[in-house]
Amino acid sequence: SGHGEGSRGSLIVLEGLDRSGKTSQSSRLVSFLEGRGVPVETWHFPDRRTSIGGMISSYLANNAQLDDRAIHLLFSANRWEKRSLMEAKLKSGTSLIVDRYSYSGVAFSAAKGLAIEWCKAPEEGLIAPDMVVYLDILPERAAERGGYGNERYEQLEFQRKVSDNYHDLSDSTWKIIDACLPEEDIQTQLRSLALECITGCRSGKPLSTLWL
């Protein structure tokens, strides 16, 4: 019943502020899904391993200065350069758990004062996620967790603006999880949301593109 050959994987995106727990929750989720025999990979944007990713990485480390629009377009290009592989994986039945995607792209650049619509434009045509999970945390609480490094953007004032932008971007389809719950409880919610999403995609829901 839709579980056989030809069923596609799901594109599941995790978003949230720095220190919201996205990275550890997504790697635990992937281990869980693998254990259930689900073909799955964890991805992360920016993908710093490409040459565009290298430019982004230097910018984030404050080793390179770039115009706000130029760096925005590099983040977007870093998703575009992975688009065909993403589509191939999904069509071959592999689900992708993606730590940050276009919403980070818009929320962070718009926090510098760029218009939301301008920020959204280069993302148009990328594969739309089947589910966006937002790990919700107040910027003040995230800052208390410590571990902000020396990267650009890792400052409370900036994170407040990013948080406001995420709230503007979110719609009723986003799954919001309170990032201050115990880690186990977050993981439990995430697992059930992911399984439900993956099952739904297997039964024939077509891929679509941004923006929905």
Ligand code: 2DT
């Ligand atoms: P990580 O610490 O998660 O590697 O992110 N960012 C990310 C953007 O400004 N635009 C984007 O399109 C993406 C994907 C978020 C590094 C920083 O880069 C920001 C934090």
